[in-house]
Amino acid sequence: MNVNHEADLQALGKRHLLMHFTHADAYRDHALTVFDRGEGCWLVDRSGKRYFDALAGLYCVQVGYSHGAEIGDAIREQMARLPFATNWGYGHEPAIRLAHRLATLAPDGLNRVFFTSSGSESNESAIKLVRQYHQARGEPQRRKFIARRVAYHGTSFGALALNGMTNFRKHFEPLMSGVRHVGNTKRYGRPLDETEAQFTRHLLDEIESLIIQEGPDTVAAIVVEPLQNAGGSLTPPAGYTAGLREICDRHGVLLVADEVICGFGRLGEYFGSRRYGLKPDILTFAKGIASGYVPLGGVIASDAVVDTVLGGPQQMFLHGATYGGHPVACTAALANLAIIERERVFDNVRDNQGHFRTLLDGLLELPCVGDVRGDGYHYSLELVTDKHARRWSAGISAQAFVSTVLAPAIFDAGLLCRAGVDHEGTPIVQFSPPLVMSRDEISWFVAQIRDILADAYARATR
Numbered sequence: 001m002n003v004n005h006e007a008d009l010q011a012l013g014k015r016h017l018l019m020h021f022t023h024a025d026a027y028r029d030h031a032l033t034v035f036d037r038g039e040g041c042w043l044v045d046r047s048g049k050r051y052f053d054a055l056a057g058l059y060c061v062q063v064g065y066s067h068g069a070e071i072g073d074a075i076r077e078q079m080a081r082l083p084f085a086t087n088w089g090y091g092h093e094p095a096i097r098l099a100h101r102l103a104t105l106a107p108d109g110l111n112r113v114f115f116t117s118s119g120s121e122s123n124e125s126a127i128k129l130v131r132q133y134h135q136a137r138g139e140p141q142r143r144k145f146i147a148r149r150v151a152y153h154g155t156s157f158g159a160l161a162l163n164g165m166t167n168f169r170k171h172f173e174p175l176m177s178g179v180r181h182v183g184n185t186k187r188y189g190r191p192l193d194e195t196e197a198q199f200t201r202h203l204l205d206e207i208e209s210l211i212i213q214e215g216p217d218t219v220a221a222i223v224v225e226p227l228q229n230a231g232g233s234l235t236p237p238a239g240y241t242a243g244l245r246e247i248c249d250r251h252g253v254l255l256v257a258d259e260v261i262c263g264f265g266r267l268g269e270y271f272g273s274r275r276y277g278l279k280p281d282i283l284t285f286a287k288g289i290a291s292g293y294v295p296l297g298g299v300i301a302s303d304a305v306v307d308t309v310l311g312g313p314q315q316m317f318l319h320g321a322t323y324g325g326h327p328v329a330c331t332a333a334l335a336n337l338a339i340i341e342r343e344r345v346f347d348n349v350r351d352n353q354g355h356f357r358t359l360l361d362g363l364l365e366l367p368c369v370g371d372v373r374g375d376g377y378h379y380s381l382e383l384v385t386d387k388h389a390r391r392w393s394a395g396i397s398a399q400a401f402v403s404t405v406l407a408p409a410i411f412d413a414g415l416l417c418r419a420g421v422d423h424e425g426t427p428i429v430q431f432s433p434p435l436v437m438s439r440d441e442i443s444w445f446v447a448q449i450r451d452i453l454a455d456a457y458a459r460a461t462r
Helices: 006-016 068-081 093-105 119-136 157-162 166-172 196-214 240-251 272-276 303-310 327-342 345-365 398-412 439-461
Strands: 035-039 042-045 050-053 110-116 144-148 179-182 219-224 254-258 282-285 297-302 369-375 378-383 418-421 427-431
Touching (some): 093 110, 093 297, 093 327, 110 303, 119 157, 119 282, 119 297, 119 303, 144 196, 179 196, 196 240, 219 240, 240 254, 240 272, 327 345, 345 369, 378 439, 398 418
Parallel strands (some): 144 179, 144 219, 219 254
Antiparallel strands (some): 042 050, 110 297, 282 297, 369 378, 378 427
């Protein structure tokens, strides 16, 4: 078959390409969307249709789609010099330089970098590092992890167990045992007379009560995202991150920050932990480290954690991967970080986040928008039919509204963002665009979303 022919591409794709998290109905009787090229915040498919990517691929294309040639040149040079080397007992310059760079950017005290190839692999590695740390300290009974409800931490078995979404876990159980889940930081829907301080106290009391109930000497770590992605851009209330650190210190529990989405400028800082004052013992990353141009992730840990592991009976971290610290991937990441600094990409986020939020807050005028959440370049809208009750409760079901009305309207308009239904049966629309999105593009995009929401809601409720 001649794969340059569009019909052949469609047939080959449907026959051989198994999609990730994609319902079969989405492509069984419909044409596949086959992307061909990208520029700035835009993607173009094989037919020439343009799409504004308001999800940065999957929260990763920080510098947009216009830097492939520059990063490609760096990759080409590295390929010619050293196309592969392992970190199993050896080093190479790209991994060493990138590890040093990350140590200078990470929250205070995090100096040791272990490279992986994805976010799931990073969180899986963190789980093993935590377990081995407690074993080296003579506390092998510390095997339990605490994560938050609705949170997403990956698809591998350990990371999947951390996920707070039961519909993701249930098909693969039994998973890693000993994971407990606590409330997340979603405030919308809480009692109207509850203050922020009371909400923070409620969250922290639940965590500490759980630790005491389980037995403090059995709990290994608490794992949180600085801003929780799943559930709709959930930011921490005042005092929450400091309270987490105090609880962990009080009970000998490690604090792990999952920065796979928040890291590398999504919130206007290199790491979301800095924005919210979170002080982790271990930090995981992926996605934005190379703007998604190549697969790369990793773990950054404190000297105290790593020195304890290396000083234990095995005198090594008992974990590794063939492609961890791949020289080509590390080279791409270094080039990406150079672009971010040269183009002042994070300044763009900081300069425009207020404008973005103000325009999104204006959507609260619409009868279907109940809440706007997020920071930096990561926002979510919670849609409702009853603003007083703060829920979707009448007429067409939330799932039907999203799948048959809203999502198709967004896609037909040439916009790529996430529209789904959360664990409470509420429609959520999420935006996490490339960090190079301009002020004018923000204004245009929010105007498009306003029109789409107004029309979709009117069609669904008439």
